[in-house]
Amino acid sequence: MQLLLNILVTSSLFLSIGLSFSLIYYPTKFFHIAHAAVISLGAYLVFFFANKFSVPFSVSVGLAIAAAVGIGLLCEILVYRQMRKRNLPALAYLIVSIGLYVVLQNCISLFFGDDTKIINTAEVTVGNQIFGAYITTIQIITVFVSITLFLAVNLFLHFTTTGKSIRAVASNPELCTIYGISSNKVILIAFAIGSALAATAGILSAMDTNMTPTFGFNLLLYGIVAMIIGGVGSTRGLIAGALLVASTQHLAAYYIDTKWMDAVTYIILILFLIWKPLGFSGKRLKKVEV
Amino acid sequence: MEYILHLFILICFYTLLSQSLNLSAGFTGLISLAHAGFYGIGAYTTAILSTQFGFSFWLGIPLAMLISGAIAFIVSLIALRTVEDYFIICTLGIQVILFSIMNNWMDLTRGPLGIPGIPSISLFGLNLDSKVSFLLLSLFFVAIVWFVLRNISKSGFGKILTAISEDEIYSQSIGKNVYLSKTVSFTLSAMFAAIPGTLYAHYISYIDPTSFTVTESIFVLSIVIIGGLGNLTGSFLAAVFLVLLPEALRFVGMPDSIAANMRQIIYGLILVVVMMTGKNGVKEFFTSKVKRTE
Numbered sequence: 001m002q003l004l005l006n007i008l009v010t011s012s013l014f015l016s017i018g019l020s021f022s023l024i025y026y027p028t029k030f031f032h033i034a035h036a037a038v039i040s041l042g043a044y045l046v047f048f049f050a051n052k053f054s055v056p057f058s059v060s061v062g063l064a065i066a067a068a069v070g071i072g073l074l075c076e077i078l079v080y081r082q083m084r085k086r087n088l089p090a091l092a093y094l095i096v097s098i099g100l101y102v103v104l105q106n107c108i109s110l111f112f113g114d115d116t117k118i119i120n121t122a123e124v125t126v127g128n129q130i131f132g133a134y135i136t137t138i139q140i141i142t143v144f145v146s147i148t149l150f151l152a153v154n155l156f157l158h159f160t161t162t163g164k165s166i167r168a169v170a171s172n173p174e175l176c177t178i179y180g181i182s183s184n185k186v187i188l189i190a191f192a193i194g195s196a197l198a199a200t201a202g203i204l205s206a207m208d209t210n211m212t213p214t215f216g217f218n219l220l221l222y223g224i225v226a227m228i229i230g231g232v233g234s235t236r237g238l239i240a241g242a243l244l245v246a247s248t249q250h251l252a253a254y255y256i257d258t259k260w261m262d263a264v265t266y267i268i269l270i271l272f273l274i275w276k277p278l279g280f281s282g283k284r285l286k287k288v289e290v
Numbered sequence: 291m292e293y294i295l296h297l298f299i300l301i302c303f304y305t306l307l308s309q310s311l312n313l314s315a316g317f318t319g320l321i322s323l324a325h326a327g328f329y330g331i332g333a334y335t336t337a338i339l340s341t342q343f344g345f346s347f348w349l350g351i352p353l354a355m356l357i358s359g360a361i362a363f364i365v366s367l368i369a370l371r372t373v374e375d376y377f378i379i380c381t382l383g384i385q386v387i388l389f390s391i392m393n394n395w396m397d398l399t400r401g402p403l404g405i406p407g408i409p410s411i412s413l414f415g416l417n418l419d420s421k422v423s424f425l426l427l428s429l430f431f432v433a434i435v436w437f438v439l440r441n442i443s444k445s446g447f448g449k450i451l452t453a454i455s456e457d458e459i460y461s462q463s464i465g466k467n468v469y470l471s472k473t474v475s476f477t478l479s480a481m482f483a484a485i486p487g488t489l490y491a492h493y494i495s496y497i498d499p500t501s502f503t504v505t506e507s508i509f510v511l512s513i514v515i516i517g518g519l520g521n522l523t524g525s526f527l528a529a530v531f532l533v534l535l536p537e538a539l540r541f542v543g544m545p546d547s548i549a550a551n552m553r554q555i556i557y558g559l560i561l562v563v564v565m566m567t568g569k570n571g572v573k574e575f576f577t578s579k580v581k582r583t584e
Contacts (some may be wrong), residue, residue: 099561106551263390266383
């Protein structure tokens with residue numbers, strides 16, 4: 001039972017990270033690795049505002065998310081948009097985003113130090129007991145927030161004009177331009193929502209355990225693995241992917257050893273890339289364009 | 291003086307690493323983030339062989355290359371099924387797996403404790419434990435690898451690799467075996483990465499997994515990109531620049547704790563600016579700018 005609860009908590013965290021990442025991935029079609037720094041940044045700013053300046057907790061969460069969105073938008077406006085004007089190959093974006101990640105992560109290290117930090121909001125408690133298993137309040141909040149955000153984003157994508165235009169740009173950017181949808185604007189909106197979700201997930205994760213400047217990178221990689229396994233472009237596949245990644249991790253921790261969790265995750269990814277390269281949903285991965 | 295020699299030796303290591311990565315990333319277009327993993331395989335192979343079985347360096351180096359090559363071959367069978375972004379993510383996964391093997395397989399690698407007491411290299415009964423002699427040895431390897439890579443790039447095989455990096459489908463259509471060439475290039479690149487690995491292990495005489503992380507892979511990839519894809523001299527110059535950069539920062543009076551992060555911020559920024567403008571390496575970045583102003 002404890003195992004099931006842990007899987008639920010972890011998979012909802014991966015779900016929101018995978019969702020935040022794929023929101024940016026759908027319209028732009030490249031891996032925004034610097035997203036990892038946005039995840040960490042959200043958590044560190046909450047720490048900064050709440051612990052250093054004793055700003056009320058809810059206000060500091062709001063400020064942190066706003067700042068993270070700002071960084072996400074700056075990446076898009078100052079870097080990626082300039083690159084789109086030059087028609088660079090997809091690989092260039094990935095390398096640039098790795099460079100951006102290195103810069104942002106080291107800025108975080110410079111300001112906050114490389115040591116492990118904890119956002120302490122309440123006393124450490126045993127947690128609430130449900131069906132003989134323990135779950136902390138923050139974990140309940142994580143599950144609740146992730147599922148709510150997931151539903152909200154899905155509704156947004158399917159039932160609002162802006163959401164529909166994100167999906168339109170994702171499927172055919174050229175046709176969108178013909179119909180007068182500004183792909184730059186749509187991508188900007190996707191970056192804003194994606195960064196906000198990422199910062200939220202980062203804050204939740206940091207409150208549940210602790211944080212180092214690189215913790216966002218690991219989280220993001222799990223999110224990416226969940227996205228690839230789930231099949232790119234499918235939100236339902238993402239749920240399956242997040243569940244699969246979280247449950248293999250916890251099962252590996254339970255039956256083998258916690259130290260092999262990372263390796264097992266990537267072995268799953270590689271197995272998927274060999275036998276089911278299209279993910280659960282069966283949509284095609286991007287291939288070399290002829 | 292000792293310290294300057296140490297820096298020169300580091301430059302040799304990073305030249306070897308970046309030039310070997312340039313074979314797969316630059317000439318073939320297979321951008322890999324698993325290079326530090328293969329570097330680590332080289333180091334661990336020779337460390338285990340020399341401390342537990344008393345193998346000498348000269349026997350360790352071909353064995354390390356073989357093992358690294360064999361693992362790279364298996365990896366390439368899997369990774370080369372994917373293209374572009376997915377290839378990078380796949381190699382990143384492999385890097386994480388290799389790291390967690392080094393970090394967690396206690397019986398073989400002693401995990402985070404690392405392997406101490408790796409003997410120094412001896413040649414014809416002479417012990418190469420002074421820095422000068424080690425530098426000469428490293429230079430010797432740099433010269434060999436540079437020469438071999440230069441010849442590979444100029445050979446017919448090298449031309450095929452360049453063709454693949456430019457247009458994969460066209461190369462296939464004129465009857466070149468794209469998959470095989472990619473596999474060979476990736477495997478060779480990993481075999482060359484094992485050389486600095488063995489040198490590093492015998493030089494420092496102690497290795498632990500923290501030298502072979504994802505960050506290290508990103509660093510080596512940055513050297514290649516800053517120096518220019520497919521440009522061996524560029525890789526060498528970029529390695530000189532990035533190894534000496536923290537020293538320059540220290541010279542300016544920046545404390546060590548900040549200098550380490552500043553170095554990464556600076557090379558990250560160079561990476562972003564160079565790639566953003568779509569130029570191949572810093573050299574092209576500047577030369578093409580001059581042309582525009584003329």
